[in-house]
Amino acid sequence: xASTANQRKAASGFxxxxxxxxxxxxxxxxxxxxxxxxxxxxxxxxxxxxxxxSQPWARQFNWGDNYINFMSDPGFWNTLKISLIYAGTTVxxxxxxxxGIALLLQRRSTLNNFVxxxxxxxxMTAPALAALMWKLMTNPGFGILSYFAxxxxxxxxxxxxxxxxxxxTVVLVDIWVYTPFIMILLLAGLRSLPxxxxxxxxxxxxxxxxxxxxxxxxxxxxxxxxATLFRLLDSIQQFDIIYAMTQGGPGDTLTVFQVEAYLNxxxxxxxxxxxxxxVILWAITYFxxxxxxxxxxxxxxxxxxxx
Amino acid sequence: xxxxxxxxIGAFLRGEVDRRGMLKGLGAMGITxxxxxTLFNMxxxxxxxxxxxxxxxxxxxxxxxxxxxxxxxxxxANLQTFKDLxxxxxxxxxxxxxxxxxKVTAALxxxxxxxxxxxxxxxxxxxxGPAGWITDLNEWIKDPAKTNPNYAWDDFLPGVKNSxxxxxxxxGVLGSEDAKQWxxxxxxxxxxLTYNRTMLDKIGGKVPGNLDELxxxxxxxxxxxxxxxxxxxxxxxSWATIHPGFLSGYANYGQKDLNVSADGKLSAAMNTAESRxxxxxxxxxxxxxxxxxxxxxxxxxxxxxxxxxxxxxxxxADILGYFMNGGTNKEAGNLAFASFAANPAATSATPNIWIxxxxxxxxxxxxxxxxxxxxxxxxxxxxxxxxxKMDFVNPVRQSVWKDEIFRERLNKSYAGYVDMFDKSxxxxxxxxxPQPLFFDVTTxxxxxxxxxxxxxxxxxxxxxxxxxSIDTQLKEAGLG
Numbered sequence: 113x114a115s116t117a118n119q120r121k122a123a124s125g126f127x128x129x130x131x132x133x134x135x136x137x138x139x140x141x142x143x144x145x146x147x148x149x150x151x152x153x154x155x156x157x158x159x160x161x162x163x164x165x166s167q168p169w170a171r172q173f174n175w176g177d178n179y180i181n182f183m184s185d186p187g188f189w190n191t192l193k194i195s196l197i198y199a200g201t202t203v204x205x206x207x208x209x210x211x212g213i214a215l216l217l218q219r220r221s222t223l224n225n226f227v228x229x230x231x232x233x234x235x236m237t238a239p240a241l242a243a244l245m246w247k248l249m250t251n252p253g254f255g256i257l258s259y260f261a262x263x264x265x266x267x268x269x270x271x272x273x274x275x276x277x278x279x280x281t282v283v284l285v286d287i288w289v290y291t292p293f294i295m296i297l298l299l300a301g302l303r304s305l306p307x308x309x310x311x312x313x314x315x316x317x318x319x320x321x322x323x324x325x326x327x328x329x330x331x332x333x334x335x336x337x338x339a340t341l342f343r344l345l346d347s348i349q350q351f352d353i354i355y356a357m358t359q360g361g362p363g364d365t366l367t368v369f370q371v372e373a374y375l376n377x378x379x380x381x382x383x384x385x386x387x388x389x390x391v392i393l394w395a396i397t398y399f400x401x402x403x404x405x406x407x408x409x410x411x412x413x414x415x416x417x418x419x
Numbered sequence: 420x421x422x423x424x425x426x427x428i429g430a431f432l433r434g435e436v437d438r439r440g441m442l443k444g445l446g447a448m449g450i451t452x453x454x455x456x457t458l459f460n461m462x463x464x465x466x467x468x469x470x471x472x473x474x475x476x477x478x479x480x481x482x483x484x485x486x487x488x489x490x491x492x493x494x495x496a497n498l499q500t501f502k503d504l505x506x507x508x509x510x511x512x513x514x515x516x517x518x519x520x521x522k523v524t525a526a527l528x529x530x531x532x533x534x535x536x537x538x539x540x541x542x543x544x545x546x547x548g549p550a551g552w553i554t555d556l557n558e559w560i561k562d563p564a565k566t567n568p569n570y571a572w573d574d575f576l577p578g579v580k581n582s583x584x585x586x587x588x589x590x591g592v593l594g595s596e597d598a599k600q601w602x603x604x605x606x607x608x609x610x611x612l613t614y615n616r617t618m619l620d621k622i623g624g625k626v627p628g629n630l631d632e633l634x635x636x637x638x639x640x641x642x643x644x645x646x647x648x649x650x651x652x653x654x655x656x657s658w659a660t661i662h663p664g665f666l667s668g669y670a671n672y673g674q675k676d677l678n679v680s681a682d683g684k685l686s687a688a689m690n691t692a693e694s695r696x697x698x699x700x701x702x703x704x705x706x707x708x709x710x711x712x713x714x715x716x717x718x719x720x721x722x723x724x725x726x727x728x729x730x731x732x733x734x735x736a737d738i739l740g741y742f743m744n745g746g747t748n749k750e751a752g753n754l755a756f757a758s759f760a761a762n763p764a765a766t767s768a769t770p771n772i773w774i775x776x777x778x779x780x781x782x783x784x785x786x787x788x789x790x791x792x793x794x795x796x797x798x799x800x801x802x803x804x805x806x807x808k809m810d811f812v813n814p815v816r817q818s819v820w821k822d823e824i825f826r827e828r829l830n831k832s833y834a835g836y837v838d839m840f841d842k843s844x845x846x847x848x849x850x851x852x853p854q855p856l857f858f859d860v861t862t863x864x865x866x867x868x869x870x871x872x873x874x875x876x877x878x879x880x881x882x883x884x885x886x887x888s889i890d891t892q893l894k895e896a897g898l899g
Contacts, residue, residue, distance in 0.1 A: 165528055166546040166855035170897060181895075252711040253729055273712035275873050361656030362714040363870040378521050379658070379858040381528075381546055 152394075158387035165381035178388035187364065187372075191389070195368040195396075198279065199348040202286040203340055209287065210294030210339070217295075218302045228299060235292040239285075243356035246285045247272070272357045275365045282366060285353050290346075294339045301335030302328070334411050341404040345397050369393040471567045476788035477506025483792075484526060484537035485511050486519040489742070490606045490775050491538065493809035494796055500804075501795045507788055527552035527780065535783040536793055541583045541774045542658070544601035545853050549587055554779040555599035559790040570794050574816045578848035579604045583776055589854035589898050590679035602776035603797045604815040606738075606805075609770040609847045610667040611839050612759040613725060613740030614732040615750055618644055622731075630668055630700055630761040633734070637708035640731035649708030651721040651733035656869060658861035659717060662851070664734030665701060665868075666771040668761030670850035672697050676860060677852040677893075685854060685898045687889035689864070690882040697761075699878045702871045714869045726750055734759065736773065737839060738812050744833055755834040758842035769846040774815070813840065820844075856896055860889055 128136055162174040182188040213231065217224045234242065249257045250271035261269040272281040305328070313323045329336075351370035354360065360367040360375065367375075369389055376386035485491040491513060498509055512534075514522050520543065526534055527547060539547065547553045559565050560572055572580075581594025583602045591598070612633075614626060619636070622643045627633035637649025653660040666676075674697060678688045688694070705713050710724065718739060724730040726743030728750045733740065737756060744754040760768040777796060783789045795801060799818055805811025806825045819825055820840065829836045851857060867885045870876045876884070893899030 164855065164896065165524075165550045167896065168550055247715065250712075268711070270711060273714040275870075275875055358715060359656040361866060361869050362873050363656075363866050363875055375862065378524055379862060380856070381524070381550070382859075 155387045155390055158383050159391045161384045163382075163384040163387075165383060174384070178384050179392075182388070182392070187367070188389075190364050191367050191369055191372050192392075194279070194366060195348055195350075195393075198283065198286075198350060198354075198366075198368055199344055201279075201283050202290070202347045202350075203343045205283070205287055206291045206294050206343060207336065207340060209291045211298055211336070213291070213295045214298035214302055217299055220303070228296065231295060232292045234289050235296075237289065239289055239352040240356045242289050243282075243285055243353040246281070246288070247357055250281060273362060275362045278358055278362060278365045282354050282357055285357065286347065286350065289353070290343060294343060297339040297342075298332065298335055301332050305331050334408060334415075337404055337408045337411070341401065341408075344400055344404075348397060348400070349393065471569075473504050473567075473791070474506050476785070476791055479785055479788045480508040480510065481535045481785070481789055481792055482533060483509065483511040484523060484534040485513045486538045486775075487513050487515045488538070488775065489810040489812075490805070493805035493811040494801070496809055497801055497804050500801075501792065504795065505791055507791060509792060527782075530782050532780075532782045532784050534780055535785065535789040536777055536779050538605070539602055539776055539778045541602060541604075541776055541849055542662070542851065542857055544583070544776075544778060545585065545855060545857050547778065548585065548599065548601045549855055552781055553601055554781050554783075554786060555601065556603060556779060556790070556793070557600045559787075559794075560600060565787060565790060566794055567798070569799075571799060571816075571818070574799060574818050575604060576607075576815055576817055576820075576844060576847075578844070578846075579607050579772065579774055579815045582772065582774055582849040585853045588683065590677065590683060590685050590852055593849060593853055602774075602778040603793055604774045604776050605797055606811055607772050607774040607813050607815055607847075608663075608736035608738050609772055609813065609840070609843050610663040610735060611737050611768060611770055611843055612732060612734055612757045613737065613743070613754055614757065615647075615725065615728070615730075615753050616755045616834070617750075617753045618647065618728075618731040626755075626757050627732075628760070629763040629765075630697075630704075631763065633732070633759075633761070634700060634704045634707070637704060637732060641708040644731060647728060648710055648724075648730050649732065650704060651710060651716070651724050651730040652705065652713075652735065653718060653721055654705070654709070654713035654716040654865075654869065654872070656714070656862065656866050657717070658858050658865065660865040660868065661861045662771055662773060663718070663736055666850050667759075667769065668701070668734070669694070669697055670771060671761040671765050671769045673762075675852065676850075676864075677854065677889075679852065685852065685893050687860075687886040687893070689889075690879075690886045695879055695882055698868075698871065698882060702868070702878060705872050706874075709872075713872060725754065737836070741812055741833060741836065742810070752832070756836045756839040758839045767846050768843040769848075769850070770843050771850040772847050774849075854898060856892060856898065859892055863888060 159178055160173055160175055161171060162177065163171045217228050237245075246257075249255045252258050252268075252270065255271075258269065258271070261267075270277060272278045309327050309331070310323065313327060349370055350368055351374065354366050354368055355371050355374065358366050360371040370393070373386045373389040373393070376382045376389065380386075485494075495511070501507070502509060519538075523537055523539065523543070526537075528550070539553075544553060548555075560570075566572075577594075581598075583604050584594045584598035584600045585591060586595050586597045587599060612627065618640060619626065622636075622639050624636040624639055625632075627636045633650065640647065640649040652664045672693050674691065674694045675688045677685045679685055689698075710716055710720070710730070718735065721730075721733050721735050722739040722743050725733045725740065726748035740754055740756055743750065745751050758768045759770075760766070777793050779786060779789050779793065797815075799816055802811065802814045802816045802819045803822060803825075806814045806819050806822065807828065812829075814820065814825075826837050851861075854860075863885060867876075867881045871878050871881045890899055
């Protein structure tokens, strides 16, 4: 051991003291943290400023006015509401669909393996491209989906261009792109579950619904929580699909956090308001992450206790 | 194409050939008097430019930020001429329009020295100028040592040139005495009517002369054509929905976006009786004969629908009609153009304009060399090259519009285009009030229009809400 240390010293030409070694080893992680924290803290500082790029002379700390203004701004409450509805709807539907598909593909077979790979294709499409594809498919003049809608009596279905159906349309795109993500996670979970409880239930002649709700679902919960957490965090920060399809319209129908913050920064050059929106979005995602991780840890502890 | 002719005129200017010999030679080459005049002017310019030291910055290099556009294509096709003339090396990045202005904002706001000059719209300079990101070009334009004596600044169309000059005071008059020239106009778009002749003939409709007639003809087209809709206008939730046909029609009724009080305070002006009436008609027109998914329509959908025969007319940029009337478009050759005054009481059209311009980054490493490029790219010779050999329409120089080759080319393939230009150009200018919240005001205006068209809110109520919201924002920004 000592000879190895001497060799290392000889080869590198300098010696790292035992006290400094932990700091040196954690330096890369520290650098990554700095890379993340500097922009974050900068955004926090900006969010406490009245800061428009087009009015640099008026830049000053307004100590929370941006946040206080949100309280009386119906636009902000609409943004919060629509972001939560969008995230809640997409994640719920994707979870149900993903779980259903995963259950159908649970048994290993050549066909199931092939289908599960094919179902991953939408996930490989960039969301913005998927949105453009759907924009074409829902075109009232030549879109295939508009054609099918016409066949079932929806002659004048306006998809993303009507405030009544815009949310439904972008939710459909989100489901098309991201359901495979949940499906593949849950499929991996289902296939890794221990077989003994299921064999015992089969021997006892336990009904399949009972097996699903009392054995499969509880054992799959950590996977469901993980998939939900990932999708929820991603979904509440949705930008590409909504912006590519509607730019947040019609009217204010789809002005979710990211779209609103983007427009505030790049179009209005209102850095202060944009940063405040992003900080609030961060707070929401932080809160949701904590809730999910706490549940996930509790489940893990329970599982360990039971084992 | 003109090399032999240029050689002959060049020989005359050098005194090697007399006038009679030059005219005889040009006649033998089949050159008309008008064309010969244009060539003569070009060659004269070159000869006069011999007094200007184009090589003063030889060996330097510049980098440009460009939007993917026919104007940029024309410049790139002619760029070697500039390099040969000046010895300056030029590189460039080209981005599609969807991301172009984000790229510009990112580059300028970070103080990057990467780009020396870039393409911009005049509206954008209302943000870039006060932010200190771009340079007032008067310093160079007015300096005879730095500007080619034949640059002919007065040759620019006055309404267009003035639209690129602002004194930086919110609500200030564009092109005022104390205005800073934030950018040089390069090419521009007037918003007028482009229509499908075949379709209008089919329904027995006449070319609409005002908004009421437009609503009527568009309605008839939607009803009788059995497929295509009547009128294409933009509808996305963006400032770009307001500035073309909508604002051109609105301004023709004498309406404004903002009021400027005596003490310089701004307030929203969209809820006058005339404005309410105009909005109601505009909304009715879209509801009755616009595209079904109007609220997602950008210039691209408006143009391609007309080119593909999916619409009968559009009230948008004239050059969009120009491009849709050519190439492989289904309706190429069937489109025609008309100057459009929305207000029946107006004597002529007053189109709002979009100006693709060149601006100089304040962070440029060599502003003098950059100005050399800018004056060349906006010079008469490049404008003639672009207008006659490429698709550099609409040129911003009066001399190009007088050029017979150019006018002949347009008259031959673009029915009514020159006439439309002649009628609309005198009233063409930016109709917005210059101020830093331009994008906030126009995006919210577009959003309100969407709500009105979707019948989420009545026109009167929508306008009252819009005015209230904009007034609040103006006050918060210290402008109202």
